[in-house]
Amino acid sequence: MIKSVRGTRDLLPPETALWNFVESAVRDVFRAYNFQEIRTPIFEETALFARSVGEETDIVAKEMYTWEDRGRAASEKGQSLTLRPEATAGIVRAYIEHKLGDRGLNKLYCIGPMFRRERPQKGRYRQFYQIDAEVIGPPSAGSESPARDAEILEMLATLLDRLGITDWDLELNSVGCANDRAAFNEALRKALEPVVGRMCVDCQRRAVTNPLRVFDCKVPEDQPIIEKLPRISQFLDEPCRQHFEKVQAIVQAVGVPFTLNDRLVRGLDYYTRTAFEFTHGALGAQNAILGGGRYDGLSESLGGPAAPGIGFAIGEDRLVMSLKESAEGVVRKPDVYIAPLGAGTNPEAARLARELRHHDLVVELGDESFRLKKSFEVATKAGAKYILIVGENEVKADAFALKNLATGEQVSVPRADLPRQIGQN
RNA sequence: GUGGGAAUAGCUCAACUGGCAGAGCACCGGACUGUGGCUCCGACGGUUGCGGGUUCGAUUCCCGUUUCCCACCCCA
Structure with a gap:
């Protein structure tokens, strides 16, 4: 792999x-x-x-x-x-x-x-x-x-x-x-020379390769020595x-x-x-x-x-x-999950999805082959606020079963009212 | 580049001194034919990172290697 x-x-x-x-x-x-x-x-x-x-x-x-x-x-x-x-x-x-x-x-x-x-x-x-x-x-x-x-x-x-x-x-x-730093580096090297032997091995190496890094040393025994070293502030x-x-x-x-x-x-x-x-x-x-x-x-x-x-x-x-730990819920969950129900309902569901998405809603779309139970499970898992059922009865009436997945409240909503209804809260 | 630790199912982790590779969660199906979460039942899931060695037998011990993690070096 x-x-x-x-x-x-x-x-x-x-x-x-x-x-x-x-x-x-x-x-x-x-x-x-x-x-x-x-x-x-x-x-x-x-x-x-x-x-x-x-x-x-x-x-x-x-x-x-x-x-x-x-x-x-x-x-x-x-x-x-x-x-x-x-x-x-x-x-x-x-x-x-x-x-x-x-x-x-x-x-x-x-x-x-x-x-x-x-x-x-x-x-x-x-x-x-x-x-x-x-x-x-x-x-x-x-x-x-x-x-x-x-x-x-x-x-x-x-x-x-x-x-x-x-x-x-x-x-x-x-x-x-640049001038300040050159003078400082020079002074630092001079100051390190007599004391570096008493410092940790890392500092002995730093003193040669990169004297400035001596200031990063965390070894407690070295701190008194470091405290006495010249500082860049004195050379500005x-x-x-x-x-x-x-x-x-x-x-x-x-x-x-x-x-x-x-x-x-x-x-x-x-x-x-x-x-x-x-x-x-x-x-x-x-x-x-x-x-x-x-x-x-x-x-x-x-x-x-x-x-x-x-x-x-x-x-x-x-x-x-x-x-990471402090920020939960940044992901925008679907406003509505559309559940086509029964053969031939996919086209109508797709039309509804398009309409709702044009209203700036986040829409997840199921498939007419899903049993309604499965649609509910998928909608819940996706964290959708609503599930919209697009079955034969609904298509005939041009009004759709809309259920709030959090409260369990279900109403029949005429097509034209769907965007407003789903867009609420 | 140096030193140390780790790697087992999709995820989090078990497996005694070398003896049949497991659990929880997730996923899929069913109980339940147009109503989810809860519950119960079932199924699926693996070259134990990879390669070699020792052994009757290796997830386990040894060597190599890759990757991740920790600390250096250095830096954001």
Whole structure:
């Protein structure tokens, strides 16, 4: 038997209703902030991700689905292509390619699948779904303003509340600009050198490969050492420091609670200044439900105009997972089950179904070969509110037996009154 | 990529130290010929993930492999 490949999965009903619920809430909320949808290809030239996400990141170094395309002629070599591991790079590429800044398209969102070749785990798949939004534009459009950072954060708080996720926590930090980070990294290496020998084996490795990750260490014995390490906040230059303070002031003013976390670092090369993460308990090691930050130099590094931006990605798989227990009854059950009864009643039943569906009712249609008992069982199992019996007597009278399956109340309803009768409650 | 756990009916899970592979739910039929849910009865359902080994005999023990889960790495 052929099965779905490692790290991929089928999304089945009724869970798909939950996905649609999430996505339509997202579209509603984003619309209120004047975001518009963009759909970019799910594969791009490999170079795009290498240059934006960063050659040295794990994503690019070992987690991408990359292949060599066929050339135009059989003998010709094709270009290297990659399934997108994240959305920002493609959106910024489209922004540059279509000069979206000149068209005033500064607020974009995208919902779709991403691909990373990681070891699968709960809430971590090789094809996973992200909801992504970006504010990007020329500095003259205010895209560099702390007001944009704050607007994004407030929008996310609104979205999570709207989805019924109440126990979230917003963690906020600034990772500064490139210069700040270089100075900080240097200081961090120096500070680690004399103490790293007393730390856990993981930290000893991190100190060499990725010193920033030392801050993620959970070993209790290491905490006193980590507490004394330099923080990025001490290395922010004056513009970055002011920017971050203004972001906090606005977020505070609109009443969105947050925690400063100067251990919060981002893995992708292009991030600058504001970095944030919304977390949610009960998701195991994958407690981050969404994350994002500013990427002021990304457009230029891809050969585009100056276009500061800030964006985020929501892990939709995890979001849906955290919604699962709380969200019941998202599926719309049939308003009515039509039960044709006896040979030759199918056509009349089909006519009735068509009429009722045109009235925006959800209609399930049985078959004249079913015994009435079976029709009742099927209707009940489907969760229909009403069952409509289309038998010989009814067709002759042009009035149909309509029974409320919850109350057991049954009445004869003239054809013309059916939509109104069924549409009630 | 590393370490650990798991895999048995559509679903959730049993099966003692190696001895006929089972239950609940679901599904289908009947009791009940144009009236559901409840109840009762019956039927269906399996290459025990896959491949090899040990054994008279393997769901059980061993080796390999695949997938899922947990934790790393990393990240949304």
